[in-house]
Amino acid sequence: MQFLVISRRLTDRFSDANFAPVVPLEGARARELYAAGFTRQIWHRGDQPGACQIVEADTLDAVHETLATLPLAAAGMIAFDVIPLKPYAGFTP
Template identity: 70%
Template sequence: MQFLVLSRRRTDQFSDVDFEQLVPGEGAQARYLYSLGFTRQIWHRGDVPGACQIVEAKDASEVHEKLATLPLARAGMLDFDIVPLKPYAGFSNR
């Protein structure tokens, strides 16, 4: 099952320096999650500091579990919106 994940940095509670210290590890873990096939696509957000990604997991619990391995998430520096996705019915022959 695929999910849309929107993350936002908690810039109201953490400074740029706080984030900068964890960014190298965040990138390394993001690459690892991609290598597992969990992360399918990922972008930086253009509206607020954070990311948008399409992930693949058996259920929302697995999404939460995998996202929790990110250094910024472990430090409580990110908020997540997780949206389960369904196939678009407009492409069906029915």
């Protein structure tokens, strides 16, 4: 099953200096999740710090468990909106 994950850095609680040492670790973990097939596509947000990604997992709980392994999530520096996706019906006759 695929999910849309929209993340946002908690910039109201953490400064750029707080994020700086964690961001390289976040990138490394994101590459691991991509290589493992969890992350299918990922983009930086254009409106604020954070990312949007399409991920694949069996359950919503599995998505949350995997996202919790990201260093920014483990540090409480990022929040997620997770939206389950289903096939678009407009392409079927």
